Amino acid sequence: MKVGFIGCGNMATAMISGMLKNGLYEKEEIIVSNLTEAGSKRSQEKLGVVTTLNNREVVEKAKVIFLAVKPQFYEEVINEVKDLFTLEHLVVSICPGKTLAWLEEKCGQPLRIVRMMPNTPAMVGAGMTGVTINERVTDEDAAMVKAITDSFGKTEFIPERLMDAVNCASGASPAYVFMFIEAMADAVVAQGMPRKQAYAFCSQAVLGAAKMVQETGRHPGDLKDMVCSPAGTTIEGVRMLEKYGMRSAVYEALTACAEKGKKL
Ligand SMILES: NC(=O)c1ccc[n+]([C@@H]2O[C@H](COP(=O)([O-])OP(=O)(O)OC[C@H]3O[C@@H](n4cnc5c(N)ncnc54)[C@H](OP(=O)(O)O)[C@@H]3O)[C@@H](O)[C@H]2O)c1
Known part of the structure; x- marks a missing residue:
């Protein structure tokens, strides 16, 4: 053994x-x-x-x-x-x-x-x-x-001092990404796509975006800008994510996770 x-x-x-x-x-x-x-x-x-x-x-x-x-x-x-x-x-x-x-x-x-x-x-x-x-x-x-x-x-x-950062960065964050994929799929289903197919599209988009961050080494904001054509559809979605506080929600979620970890 x-x-x-x-x-x-x-x-x-x-x-x-x-x-x-x-x-x-x-x-x-x-x-x-x-x-x-x-x-x-x-x-x-x-x-x-x-x-x-x-x-x-x-x-x-x-x-x-x-x-x-x-x-x-x-x-x-x-x-x-x-x-x-x-x-x-x-x-x-x-x-x-x-x-x-x-x-x-x-x-x-x-x-x-x-x-x-x-x-x-x-x-x-x-x-x-x-x-x-x-x-x-x-x-x-x-x-x-x-x-x-x-x-x-x-x-x-x-170094050990970064363990709470790892806890939120990768230990817990898959849960948040699953929630993101689920929420995306709900919206896609509302547009008429069957649920299974919606998960296939949304999860592959997340996987592909993550691979682009890793393989191009480019700034995530730069990669986001590449998708946002002037006067296009994507930037309308970006406006809504900013309006409903996506960045701040993510920041608060990861901070709460790391802080809870420190108290365990
Ligand atoms: N889940 C994650 O994504 C994740 C990520 C990073 C780190 N962790 C850490 O991994 C650890 C385990 O988390 P988990 O999500 O795997 O928990 P979990 O799914 O609830 O599993 C806990 C396991 O511990 C067993 N257990 C409970 N009391 C025991 C005892 N006295 N003796 C022997 N076995 C006992 C349970 O057995 P029974 O099934 O028979 O009750 C079960 O197999 C935690 O410290 C967590 O913080 C988890």
Whole structure:
């Protein structure tokens, strides 16, 4: 057994799906724990990995341990398993707000600890993960962590002070983009297009626009201007987005997300 996940909900499932799809690990090399039988059954059906209801078994069997429960259960879960942790383990947190110092203190002994913020697009190999490490993490560990996160998307090593920024930039923002796509599709359906086709058009437009930002390196405002022909239709929509406060709504949403993360 190589990798263990304590908690296997939405985020862990997305990460493991990416890891398996990429062929980084075999199903038999990953063990996950859930709180309930229903959770175990879900992990078996969706992922086919080894499952248990015993968190301690995960730490006994694997050396890389992802803590992937909800933030409010981190302390409880760490207390349950911390006496089994050794310097051979690499402990990985995926929780916003829980600092390396907090994790070290709760584990109660010097450990190799990684803090990361992945996102659910990991499920389709298009994740974005920010990673920060403590001083005991070796170059070899960091390379292994990067191999894991690269298996389901892109990876950036960042200073810990930027973790709350990563939380809103990529951890949470897929939710906002899904809301944007849903709202676009509603309007398109109102124009007469069937819903499924509306999602196909709107999601591809979002994907294409994101690719243009990444691949051209041009300023997003510049790319927006390219779409807005003088006296055309697009600029009318831009006027409405400005009127209804789109920029400020997005700014406030990401700020609220980052601020909440700091308090967890
Ligand atoms: N969702 C995201 O997009 C995202 C992005 C970045 C980071 N994160 C972070 O990832 C972590 C997990 O979030 P999530 O969205 O995956 O949550 P989730 O879908 O609610 O999953 C939580 C998982 O934890 C299990 N669990 C709860 N208590 C447990 C315990 N005492 N022992 C073992 N397992 C336990 C649950 O099992 P049952 O199913 O059996 O109840 C479930 O599998 C959070 O810290 C979150 O902040 C999430």
